[in-house]
Amino acid sequence: MFRSRSKDEKAPTEKVTADLSKQPRDPEAPKGRPTPKRSEAQGQRRRAQSGAPVDRKEAARRQREARRADLAKQREALAGGDERYLPPRDKGPVRRFVRDYIDSRFCIAEFFLPLAVVILVLSMIRVAQLQNISLLLWLGVIVMIVIDSIGVSFRLKKQLKERFPNESTRGAVAYALMRSLQMRRLRLPKPQVKRGERP
Template sequence: MFRSRAKEEKAPTADKAQVTLSKQTRDPQAPKGRPTPKRSEAQSQRRSVASTPTNRKEAAKRQREDRRTALARQRQALADGDERYLPARDKGPVRKFARNWVDSRYNVAEFFLPLAVVILVLSVVRVPAIQSIALLLWLIVIVLIVLDAAVSGFRLKKRLKERFPDGNTRGAVAYALMRSLQMRRLRLPKPQVKRGERP
C-alpha cells in the first residue's frame, strides 16, 4: 500500500533478466572447461555415488561392517602369518625375524604360568616347610627369568645388527621379550618355525 512505485517497477525486470540468463544455452562450439571422462571413470563414479550411504545410520552400519571384515582378516593373518594384514606392531622383516628367533628356542619365561600355578598350590598348603620351599621356588623362577631375558636380549640385539645393519631395529628386542613371556601355543602370530630350527 505504501510501497514506492520505483521498486515495484524494478523488481519484475530483475526477475525477467534472471530468467533470460538461466534459459540461455551454451554455445555448442564453446569449450566446457574440463575433458570428457572415459567410460570406465564415469562408471566407477556412478558406482561410488550409488554405494555412498544416504544417511548417518547407514554410514555407521557400513563402518561397523568394514571394521568387522578388517578384524576378521587380521585374525586370519595372525593365525597363518600373512604379512599383508598383520597389525602394525607385527609387520616387517625385523619383527618377523625376532618372532622366529624367539619361537626357535626354549625360554624360561614361557613356563612361568604353569610354574606359578604349582607354586601357588604349594604356598596354600599349611605346612611351614612346603611354604618355605614355595617361596624359594618363586625367587629361583624370577631370577632365572631375568637372567634368561638379559642373555636373550643381548644375543638377539647382536643377531639383529648382523642381519639388518641398515634397518630400523628399534623396539624389536622388547617385542621379542614380550613374546617370550607367552606360552608357545598361545602366541600370535602363530609360530612359523620349529624349536631348534635356525630362523
C-alpha cells in the same frame, strides 16, 4: 488495450495447469529448477558411484562391517602368518626375524604361567614347609627368567645389527621378550619355525 482480465478469463488457465500437474512430465519440457554447477553435479555423481551412505546409521553400519572384515582377516593372518593382513606391530622383516628367533629357542619365561599356578597352589596350603618352598620357587623362577631374558636380549641385539644394519630395530627386543613370556602354543602369530631350527 490494457484492460484488466476478468475472472472468466483466468479460470480456464487455472484448470489447464491443474490438469497438467496430474499428467506425467514431458521429458522435453522445462525442468522447473536451476541447473546445478559442475562441481555439485560431479560430487553427486561420485557419491552415487561410491555408494556413499545417505545417513549416519548407514555409515556406522558400513564402518562396523568393514571393521569386522578387517579383524577376521587379521585373525586368519595371525593363525596362518600371512604378512599382508598382520597388525602393524607384527609386520616387517625385523619382527618376523624376532618371532622366528624366539620360536626356535627354549625360553624359561614361557613356563612362567604354569609355574606361577603351581607356586600359588603351594603357597595356599597351610603347611609352613610348603609355603617356604613356594617362596624359594618364586625367587628361583624370577631370577632364572631375568638371567635368560638378559642373555636373549644381548644375543638378539647382536643378530639384529648383523642382519638389519640399515633398518630401524626400535622396540624389537621388547617385542621378543613379550613373545618369550607367552607359551609356545598360545603365541600369535603362530610359530613358523621348529625348536632348534635356525631363523
